[in-house]
Amino acid sequence: MTQKRSTAAPTIEPPSDDQAYLQIGEVAERTGVTQRTLRFYEEKGLLKPPSRLEGGFRLYSEDDVRRVEQIKQLQTLLGFTLADIKEMVEAEEIKSQIRAEYRRDAEISERRAKIAKATEVTERQVAVIDHKLRALGEMKADLERKLAQYRTWTQMLDELEAAQKSG
Amino acid sequence: MTQKRSTAAPTIEPPSDDQAYLQIGEVAERTGVTQRTLRFYEEKGLLKPPSRLEGGFRLYSEDDVRRVEQIKQLQTLLGFTLADIKEMVEAEEIKSQIRAEYRRDAEISERRAKIAKATEVTERQVAVIDHKLRALGEMKADLERKLAQYRTWTQMLDELEAAQKSG
DNA sequence: CGTAACCTTGACGTACACGTAAAGTCACAG
DNA sequence: CTGTGACTTTACGTGTACGTCAAGGTTACG
Numbered sequence A, B: 001m002t003q004k005r006s007t008a009a010p011t012i013e014p015p016s017d018d019q020a021y022l023q024i025g026e027v028a029e030r031t032g033v034t035q036r037t038l039r040f041y042e043e044k045g046l047l048k049p050p051s052r053l054e055g056g057f058r059l060y061s062e063d064d065v066r067r068v069e070q071i072k073q074l075q076t077l078l079g080f081t082l083a084d085i086k087e088m089v090e091a092e093e094i095k096s097q098i099r100a101e102y103r104r105d106a107e108i109s110e111r112r113a114k115i116a117k118a119t120e121v122t123e124r125q126v127a128v129i130d131h132k133l134r135a136l137g138e139m140k141a142d143l144e145r146k147l148a149q150y151r152t153w154t155q156m157l158d159e160l161e162a163a164q165k166s167g
Numbered sequence C: 001c002g003t004a005a006c007c008t009t010g011a012c013g014t015a016c017a018c019g020t021a022a023a024g025t026c027a028c029a030g
Numbered sequence D: 001c002t003g004t005g006a007c008t009t010t011a012c013g014t015g016t017a018c019g020t021c022a023a024g025g026t027t028a029c030g
Helices: A024-031 A035-043 A062-077 A082-103 A108-166 B024-031 B035-043 B062-077 B082-103 B108-166
Strands: none
Touching: A024 A035, A024 A062, A035 A062, A062 A082, A062 B108, A082 A108, A082 B108, A108 B062, A108 B082, A108 B108, B024 B035, B024 B062, B035 B062, B062 B082, B082 B108
């Protein structure tokens, strides 16, 4: 029998809430990237080191899965480098920090600074996206002009053939 | 004196029209890519081998410059690989062929086939672009939600400080 | 306790997109 | 005719983003 370990509860280490933790294989399958890629992203600081099972097995959260999907989007669809993406991911980290500090008492000026920083980074990202949106729009318009041209040519060939038949 | 060879008329080889031909250095400067990159694109079939001066110097046309700019757009902005881009460029080639055959007598069926092929490739490209447009749109919406969140938080800090002052 | 399935950390390999250095050629000024 | 700058090919080097073993530890089931 091909045995498959039950999606077991973490034996130790993970922030002892009752989340559904996933091993690297599951995450790989769900996200469509390889295990190597997941380790590589961790090594490069794109994914925070996940919690571990006592044996050393990585245990990922659903949040981690979402992050991986986000990274793949940014990379394959939008052509950002992992370095770019790391910056963006770090902005996400800042957001988490802000949320964490929200409950606790923290220097207001410090909180302001972090929010300002996060705002700045996010605005740069929006600008980049706007740039790409415009470029893509122009590109699409070009392609549709071409398609229109092709339709015209096809029609001309139709008429030419019709003339030949009736001629 | 820093000598610069006059943007000389091609001594030989180039399709003997009176276009303004550019050497590789000029093209590199105008397009912002290196000479190495231009030779590399040629090697990879992304740029058709340009005409040469009798000494072997490459002579590029304005069309070539436009193509280089298009390639850079596709690559850096949209994240296509050079292999992808080569396909697209080859579609462009087909279009040129169709235009060339338009004047001459050519098999109608052959012309139809080429137009059909070009249409197919172009439609695939439009589909890819649409995909990216949607992804970018969603990403932008996400970022703007974040920005709104940041504004809310900043406002909360404002009010908190105001309360502290008046308290 | 055996063993299959799953995981771990190295460490080396690879495809892509060029960078860079070497050694020689070409064009024109002086 | 020589110097200088722009160009040529050839060839090896580099950074990114992983792929691919290899050797071994861990977990769960029978």
